[in-house]
Amino acid sequence: MNMMRTLLLILFTMITTSVWAQGVLMGKLVQEQKQPLEGANVMLLSNDTLGQPPYQKMTVTNERGFFRFQEVPEGNYQLLMTYMGYQRLQMSIMVKKGFNNAKVLEMVPDEKTLDVVVVEDQSATTIQGDTVQFKASSFQTNPDASAEDLIRKMPGIAVDQEGVKAEGETVRKVLVDGKPFFGDDPSIALKNLPAEIIDKIQVFDKLSEQSEFTGVDDGNTTKTINIITKSEVKQSQFGNLYGGYGTDSRYKAGGTINIFNGEQRISIIGMSNNVSMQNFATEDIMGVVGTSSRRRGRGRGAGGPRGGASENFMIGQQEGIATTHAFGVNYNDQWGEKTEVSGSYFFNMTETNSDQQLFRTYLNDSGQRYEEDNLLQSTNANHRLSMRIDHKFNEKTSLLIRPRVSLQQYNAVDNLTGTNFLEENNIMLNSIVNENMKDRLGVQLNNDMLLRHRFEKRGRTISLNLSTAANNQEGEESIYAEQLLERTQEMITTQQQVLQTNGGYTLSGDLVYTEPVSKNSSLMFRYQSSYAHNTSERETYDLLEESEVLDSLYSNYFDNDYLTHKGGIAFNYRKRGENRKFSMLMLGVDYQRASLLSEQTYPLIDANEYQFDNLLPHARWMIREGRNSMLMLSYRTRTNAPSITQLQNVVDNSNPQQLSSGNANLEQAYSHSLNFRYRNSQLGQGQSLFGFVNVTLDQNHIGSSTVIAEEDMLIEGVALPAGGTYTQPINVEGYFNARALLNYGVATEWIKSNINLTTGASYTHSPGVINDEINEVNTKAMNYGVVVASNISPMVDFTLSTTGEYSIAKNTLQPVLDNNYYKQTTGGSLNYIFGKGFVFRTDLNHIWYTGLSDELNQNFLIWNASLGKKLFKDQRGELRLEVFDLLNQNQALSRTISDAYLEDTRTNVLTQYFMLTFRYKLSHIKTGI
Numbered sequence: 001m002n003m004m005r006t007l008l009l010i011l012f013t014m015i016t017t018s019v020w021a022q023g024v025l026m027g028k029l030v031q032e033q034k035q036p037l038e039g040a041n042v043m044l045l046s047n048d049t050l051g052q053p054p055y056q057k058m059t060v061t062n063e064r065g066f067f068r069f070q071e072v073p074e075g076n077y078q079l080l081m082t083y084m085g086y087q088r089l090q091m092s093i094m095v096k097k098g099f100n101n102a103k104v105l106e107m108v109p110d111e112k113t114l115d116v117v118v119v120e121d122q123s124a125t126t127i128q129g130d131t132v133q134f135k136a137s138s139f140q141t142n143p144d145a146s147a148e149d150l151i152r153k154m155p156g157i158a159v160d161q162e163g164v165k166a167e168g169e170t171v172r173k174v175l176v177d178g179k180p181f182f183g184d185d186p187s188i189a190l191k192n193l194p195a196e197i198i199d200k201i202q203v204f205d206k207l208s209e210q211s212e213f214t215g216v217d218d219g220n221t222t223k224t225i226n227i228i229t230k231s232e233v234k235q236s237q238f239g240n241l242y243g244g245y246g247t248d249s250r251y252k253a254g255g256t257i258n259i260f261n262g263e264q265r266i267s268i269i270g271m272s273n274n275v276s277m278q279n280f281a282t283e284d285i286m287g288v289v290g291t292s293s294r295r296r297g298r299g300r301g302a303g304g305p306r307g308g309a310s311e312n313f314m315i316g317q318q319e320g321i322a323t324t325h326a327f328g329v330n331y332n333d334q335w336g337e338k339t340e341v342s343g344s345y346f347f348n349m350t351e352t353n354s355d356q357q358l359f360r361t362y363l364n365d366s367g368q369r370y371e372e373d374n375l376l377q378s379t380n381a382n383h384r385l386s387m388r389i390d391h392k393f394n395e396k397t398s399l400l401i402r403p404r405v406s407l408q409q410y411n412a413v414d415n416l417t418g419t420n421f422l423e424e425n426n427i428m429l430n431s432i433v434n435e436n437m438k439d440r441l442g443v444q445l446n447n448d449m450l451l452r453h454r455f456e457k458r459g460r461t462i463s464l465n466l467s468t469a470a471n472n473q474e475g476e477e478s479i480y481a482e483q484l485l486e487r488t489q490e491m492i493t494t495q496q497q498v499l500q501t502n503g504g505y506t507l508s509g510d511l512v513y514t515e516p517v518s519k520n521s522s523l524m525f526r527y528q529s530s531y532a533h534n535t536s537e538r539e540t541y542d543l544l545e546e547s548e549v550l551d552s553l554y555s556n557y558f559d560n561d562y563l564t565h566k567g568g569i570a571f572n573y574r575k576r577g578e579n580r581k582f583s584m585l586m587l588g589v590d591y592q593r594a595s596l597l598s599e600q601t602y603p604l605i606d607a608n609e610y611q612f613d614n615l616l617p618h619a620r621w622m623i624r625e626g627r628n629s630m631l632m633l634s635y636r637t638r639t640n641a642p643s644i645t646q647l648q649n650v651v652d653n654s655n656p657q658q659l660s661s662g663n664a665n666l667e668q669a670y671s672h673s674l675n676f677r678y679r680n681s682q683l684g685q686g687q688s689l690f691g692f693v694n695v696t697l698d699q700n701h702i703g704s705s706t707v708i709a710e711e712d713m714l715i716e717g718v719a720l721p722a723g724g725t726y727t728q729p730i731n732v733e734g735y736f737n738a739r740a741l742l743n744y745g746v747a748t749e750w751i752k753s754n755i756n757l758t759t760g761a762s763y764t765h766s767p768g769v770i771n772d773e774i775n776e777v778n779t780k781a782m783n784y785g786v787v788v789a790s791n792i793s794p795m796v797d798f799t800l801s802t803t804g805e806y807s808i809a810k811n812t813l814q815p816v817l818d819n820n821y822y823k824q825t826t827g828g829s830l831n832y833i834f835g836k837g838f839v840f841r842t843d844l845n846h847i848w849y850t851g852l853s854d855e856l857n858q859n860f861l862i863w864n865a866s867l868g869k870k871l872f873k874d875q876r877g878e879l880r881l882e883v884f885d886l887l888n889q890n891q892a893l894s895r896t897i898s899d900a901y902l903e904d905t906r907t908n909v910l911t912q913y914f915m916l917t918f919r920y921k922l923s924h925i926k927t928g929i
Contacts, residue, residue: 023095025069027102029061029081031576036065037107040083044069046076072100083107125155125681125688125745131204132156132167132679132690136195138747139754140790142797142831144839144878144921145195147227152799153789154201155688155745155756164190166203167677167690167743169223173206176227180388181267182330182344189227192256192269194240197233202226209400213452214461214514214524229260236260239268239922244882246915250275257922263334274323275884276910278350319892319907320354320376343387350380355908359853362901363777363814364708364770367423368723378412400450410440410475418657420723429723432657433482440475459516465509472503481656485712485721492721494656495543496554502644504534504560514572524570524588532562534644552603553717556650558664559599562641566592568616582624590616594639598647598664608664614639629680636673642666642702646729651716657724659715667731670699691742701735704728705769706900727900734776736765752792758785758803768899775813777899782806795833802826809897819902821851821895837870839878849893853904860889876921881914888912 025044029037040061061067072095079102081089086107093102126133139153148164151157157166164171164186174181174189182188206212206224241255254271271277328346335341358372386404393399414436420429445468452463477498484491508530516522540554570588577583594612616639622632648662673696680689707715707726715726741760748755764779783805790798804824811817829843842865849858868880892907 022071022073023097023100025072025077025079025093025095025100025102027067027079028065028104029067029083029089030065030104030106031086032106032109034106037061037083037086038065040065040067040081040107042067043080044072045078045080081105081107131202132681132688134201134203136198136200138791140792140794140797141195142794142833143196144919145797146191147193147195147198148190150195150198151190151201151225152787153754153791155754156690156743157203158758158785159190163187164225166223166225167692167741171225172222173224174227175224176265177229178226179265179332179340180330180342180344180386182269182328182346185346186225188269188328188330190225192267193227193258194238197229197236197238198227199230200228202228209450210452210463210465210510210512213450213463214512234260234262237922237924240919241922242917242919244880244915244917246882247913250913250915252277252915252917263332263340265330265332267330268328270327272325274321275913275915276320276322276324278322278324319356320352321908321910322353323351325349338392340390341388344385346382346384348380348382352376352378352380353908354378357906358903359856359905360901360903361423361817362706362708362725362770363775363811363817363899365814366708366710367814367817368429368708369421369423370418370723371421372416372418374414374416376412376414378410381409383407396454398452400448400452402446402448402450404444404446406442406444408442408444410438410442412436412438414438416655418655420657422723428486430486430657430721431484432655434655435480436654437478438475439477440473442471442473444471445469457516459514459522461512461514463512465512467506467508467510469506470504473501475500477654479654483656483721487722492656492719493544494653496551496653497541497543497548498554499537499539499541501537502535504532504644506530506532520575521571521573524572526566526568526570526590528564528566530562530564532560534560536560536644536648538648538650554651554653555603556600556648557602558644558648558650558662559601560644560647561597562594564592564594566590566616570618582622584620584622586618586620588618590618592616592639594641594668596641596668600649600664606664610667612639612668614670628682630678632675632677634675636675638671638673640669640671640702642668642729646702649716651718653718657721659718659720659724659726661716661726661728663729666702666729667700669701669731672697672699687747688745689743691740693740694738696737698735699733700731701733701767702729703732703735703766703768703899705730706771708771708900710771725900730769732767732769732774734765734767736763738763747791751788752790754789754791756785756787756789758787759783766899770813770900773813775811775899777809777811777897779810779897780808797831798829800828807895807897809902811899817902819851821849824848837875839866839868839870839880841866841868847891847893852893852895856893856904856906858891858893860891861887862890863887876923878919880917880919882917883912883914884910885912 027042029040029042031037038061042059042061044057057069057072059067059069074096075094077093077095079091079093086109089105089107091102091105093100125135134154136150139150141150141153148159151164152159157164159165171186174186176189176193203223203225205221208220211220237257237259239255239257243253245251252271252273252275254269254273257268259266326346326348328344330342330344332342333340354374354376356372356374356376358370358374360370360372362368362370384404384406387402389401391399391401414434416434417432418434419431421427422429447469448465448467450463450465452461454461477500479494479496479498481494482491483494508528510528511526513525514522515525536556536558538554538556540551541548542551568588568590570586573583573585575583592612592614594614596610596612598608600606614637616637618634618636620632620634622630624630646662647664647666649664651659651661653659673694675695676693678689678691681687705728707720709720709722709724709726711722713720720726739760739762741758744757746755747753760783762779762781764777766777766779768775768777783803785801785803787799787801790796802824804822806822807820809819809821825845825847827843827845830841832840834840842863844864845862847858847860847862849856851857863886864882864884865886866880866882868878871877871879888911890909890911892909894905896903896905
C-alpha cells in the first residue's frame with residue numbers, strides 16, 4: 001500500500017509539473033479601424049525543429065477577434081496569422097508557463113486582394129472571397145492516388161474524358177502553389193502529382209494579370225484550380241515509374257520525377273504507349289490549315305479516347321486508337337530577390353487510327369439521308385515552349401514577360417465512302433469514294449509584356465500590357481475522288497493538288513489607370529488598341545489536265561485586317577463589414593470602334609470594308625455573408641469578329657459532295673452574357689451548395705447557310721450533284737443559350753462517404769438557313785448526377801455514380817424529324833488494399849443510349865479490373881495484372897445536332913486486352929516546416 005501511494009505521488013508530481021511547465025497564449029486580431037477580425041486563421045509554430053517533429057497548433061479567431069492556445073510548452077515560437085484580403089502577419093513570441101498575452105495585433109489590408117492567398121482552416125470546405133477551398137485531408141484516398149483521384153471526391157468538381165469541370169465550367173488552368181505548371185495544361189498536374197503531397201485545393205475564377213494588379217475585374221477570367229502542397233514537400237524529391245506489356249502487343253511506359261528545393265522546382269514527365277492514353281492539352285495536337293468540308297460528330301467509348309475530328313489548327317484528343325509518345329520538363333525558381341521565373345518545354349507525338357461510321361439526316365423537305373464510312377490515319381507532332389518572367393524593380397514597379405513558341409506538324413491519310421439517299425423509298429442519289437492525303441506544318445510565336453506601377457497614394461496604379469503574336473501555317477493536300485451519279489450512272493473523277501498558306505500577326509496594347517475616389521471606391525480608366533493582319537492563299541491544281549494548271553474555281557488569295565480602338569471607364573466599390581461580410585460592385589462601359597477590311601486579289605480583285613461602333617457595358621456585383629455564403633451577378637458584352645477562314649470565299653472541295661466556303665460579307669457578332677452564381681458552405685456540417693444560371697444572347701450571330709441540292713446544280717461555278725451539300729457561314733439573328741446547374745455536397749458519417757447531387761438544364765435556340773428557308777433548332781436538355789465517394793480509409797476507396805441526360809430536339813422546317821434521346825452512364829469503382837500488400841482494383845461502367853438511329857441504340861457494360869502485389873520492404877513497388885474491357889463490349893457513340901441536320905456516329909475504340917505492369921514509387925520527403 002505504501003509503495004502504491006508512493007507511485008501515485010510520483011505520477012501526480014510529474015503530471016502537475018508538466019502542466020505548470022506549460023503556458024496559455026492569448027491575443028486579439030483587429031483591422032485598421034480597430035474592428036475585430038472574425039475567422040482569421042492563426043498558426044503557432046515552434047522555431048527549433050532539429051531532430052524533432054515541429055510543434056504546430058492552429059485556431060480561428062472568434063466573433064470578437066480573440067484567439068487562444070492552451071497547454072503550450074515553454075519555448076520560442078512563430079505566430080502566423082492570415083486573412084483573405086490582408087497581408088500575412090508573422091511575429092516571434094516567447095511562451096512561458098502561466099498566462100501569455102500577445103496583446104492586440106492589427107492586420108494591414110493587402111492591395112493585391114485578388115492574389116491567391118494560402119489560408120489555413122480546419123474545415124473541409126471554406127469560402128474565401130470568390131475562392132472555394134477544400135482541405136485535402138478531409139477526403140480519404142488510397143496511397144497511390146493522384147491529384148485527379150482526389151478532386152473527383154470534392155463537391156462541384158467533375159472529371160471525365162472531356163476534362164475537368166468545376167462549378168459547371170471547364171478548368172483551363174492548374175497552378176501548383178500559385179505558380180504555373182507546364183503552361184496552361186490542366187491535365188498534367190492533376191494526373192502526375194500524387195494526392196499525398198496535397199494540403200488544399202482551391203477553385204476560383206482567375207483574373208487576368210492586369211486585373212489582379214489593379215484590383216478591377218476586366219471580365220477576362222479563367223476557371224482555375226490551385227494545388228497547395230504540404231509544407232514538408234517544399235524540400236523533397238518524389239514521383240513514380242511504370243512499364244507494362246500485354247496481349248495484342250499492347251504496351252505502356254512512363255513516369256514522373258519532381259525535384260522540389262524551396263523556390264526551385266523541376267518536374268519531368270514522359271510516357272509512351274499504344275493504348276490510347278493521350279491525356280494532355282489540346283494544344284499538343286495540331287489540326288490542319290483551313291477547315292474541312294465535312295462536319296463530323298464527336299464520340300467516345302467508356303474508358304476510351306474522346307475528341308473531335310474537326311480540322312482546325314488546334315484540335316483535341318483524336319477519336320480512334322492512338323499511339324502516343326510524350327516528354328515534358330517544367331521549371332520554377334526565384335532568381336535573386338527580385339525575379340521569379342517559370343518555364344516549360346513539352347513534346348507530344350500521337351499516331352491515330354480512326355474508323356468511323358456516320359449517319360446523318362438533313363432537315364430539308366426531301367428528308368435526305370447521308371451515310372459514311374471513314375478511315376483516318378494521322379500523325380500529330382508538337383513542340384511547345386513557354387516562359388514566365390516576373391521581375392520587381394522595387395516594391396512599386398514590376399515587369400512581367402511571357403513568351404510562348406509552338407511548332408506543330410500534321411500528316412494524314414483520309415479515306416471515305418459516302419452515300420446520299422432520299423428517305424422516302426430509300427432511293428440512292430449518288431455515292432463517293434474519296435482519298436485525301438495531307439501534310440501540314442505550323443509555327444506560332446506569342447509574347448506579352450506587362451509593366452505595372454503603384455503610386456504612393458494607395459489604390460493609384462498604372463499598367464501597360466503590350467502583346468505580339470505571329471503565326472505561319474503551310475500545308476499540302478492531294479485529293480482523289482470518284483463520284484457515281486445514280487440517275488445517269490455517270491462517273492465523275494476529281495484529282496487535285498492543293499497548296500495552302502495561312503499567316504499573320506497581331507499587335508495590341510492595353511493601358512489601365514486606377515484612381516481611388518474614397519476609402520472603399522476607385523475609378524478605372526482604360527484604353528485598348530489592337531491590329532490584326534492575316535493572309536490566306538489557296539492554290540488548287542487540276543492533275544487530270546495534261547499540265548498542272550491553277551484552277552481558279554478552287555483557288556483564292558485573301559487578306560484580312562481588323563483594327564479596334566476601345567476606351568472606357570469603370571467604377572469599383574469594395575467594403576468589408578462586420579462578421580466577415582464583404583461586398584463588391586463594379587459598373588463600367590466601353591466605347592469601341594472597329595474596322596474590318598477584307599480583300600481578295602485572286603482570281604478577282606474585290607474588297608469589303610465595314611466599320612462598327614459599339615457601346616460595351618459590363619457590371620459585376622458580389623456579396624459575401626460571413627464565412628459561409630457568396631452571391632455574385634455579372635453582365636458582360638463583347639464583339640466577335642469573323643476569322644479569315646470564315647471570310648475567305650473560296651470553295652473547299654475536299655469532299656466534292658460536301659462543298660464549303662467562307663463568306664466575305666460576314667460582319668462581327670455582338671454578344672450579351674448574364675451570369676448568376678451562389679455558393680454556401682456550412683462549416684462543421686460538411687455541407688456545400690453551389691448553383692449558377694448563365695444566359696447568352698447573340699446579335700448578328702455567325703451561323704450557317706446550307707444548300708442541299710435536290711437536282712444537279714452549279715454553286716459558285718462548281719458542279720454540285722443531286723444530294724450534295726454546300727455550306728457557308730452567314731450572319732443570323734436570334735441565337736440564344738441558357739444553362740443552369742445546382743450541386744449539393746454533403747459528408748455523411750453513417751456510411752463515411754461524401755455524396756454529391758447535381759441537376760441541371762439547358763436550352764439552345766439556334767437559327768440557320770436551309771435552301772433559303774430559315775430553320776430554327778430548339779434543343780432542351782435536362783440532366784442529373786449522383787456520386788457517392790467513400791471517405792472510410794486509405795485501404796478502402798470506392799466511388800458509385802450515375803448520370804443521365806434527356807434531350808429534346810425540335811426544328812421548324814421538318815417537325816417530323818423532331819427527336820428525343822436519352823443517355824445514362826452508371827458506374828462504380830473500388831480500390832481495396834488487403835492482406836500483406838495485395839491491391840484489388842475494379843471499375844464498371846454501364847452505358848445506355850436510346851432515341852438514336854436504330855443502328856446506334858446501345859446498352860453495354862465496360863468492366864476493367866486488376867490485381868496487384870506491393871513489393872519491397874517499404875512497399876514502393878507493385879506488380880499488377882490488369883484487364884481492360886473484360887466483357888469485350890467497349891463502344892464509342894455520339895449525337896450531334898446542328899441547324900441543318902441530326903447526326904449519329906460510331907467510332908472504333910480499344911477493346912479487351914490483358915497487361916502485366918510494374919510500378920515503382922519514388923519518394924524522398926524531408927520533414928520540417
